[in-house]
Amino acid sequence: MERRRRKCKIEEQIQIGSAINDNETPIFEPDLIRAIFKQIWIRKAQEREGTGIQNTDAMDSEIGAGTSKKIRPTFANPNALKLSCELLRIFITETVQRAATIAEAEGGTKIEAIHLERVLPQLFVDF
Template sequence: MENPLDPDLIHAIFKLVWSRRTLERERNQGTKNLDCELRAGPSKRNRPTPANANALKLSCELLQVFITEAVQRAATIAEAEGTSKIEATHLERILPQLLLDF
C-alpha cells in the first residue's frame, strides 16, 4: 500500500517548524548576541535547512503509522462506549498513552 502522505507536504511542514523555531530562538536571544556578519558567504541563519529524501520518506511512514494507530485506538474507545463515530473526546483519551508508546 502506498503512503497517502506527500513527502513535499511533510517537507513544507518541517520547514515551517524549523523557521518558526529559528525566529523564536532569535527573539529569545534578543540583542544579547549581536555579532557582525562580516564573513563572506551566507550566514547559518540564512541557509535553507536541507532534508534528505530518505528521511522524508521515513517521516511519512512514521506519521502514517502514528495516525493509523491513533484512529484504531480511538475507534476501540468509541466502540466500547457504544458509538460508531469517533469524536475528539475519544482522541483526547488515547493521546497520552499513544504519545508514550511512540
C-alpha cells in the first residue's frame, strides 16, 4: 500500500513538472503565490477572531503538540503552490486570448478594459 502511494506521488510530481515545463511562457513564482495566500489566511484568521491586529509570526511557526485548530498555522503544499501558479497562468492567458478575439472582432488593435469586462463573466463560469 505504501509503495503504491509513493508511486502515485512520484507520478503526480512528474505530471506537474511536465505541465509546467512544456510551456515556454513565464510562470508565477510559487513564493509570490504563497505570500498572496498567506495574506488571505491572515485576514481570514483575523475575521474569525474579530481583531484587526496582524500577527504574521503565528502563521510562520511550526505546529506544536496540543495546538488547537484555531491557532494552528496554515501552510501550502509545494505541489499545490505549483499547481496554483499554473492555474493562474492558464487563467490569465485564456482571459487575454478571449479579450483579443473580441477586440479583433470589433476592429481594434488593443485590448481595453471593456473587452476584459465582456469576457470575465463567461470565463468565471468556465473556470
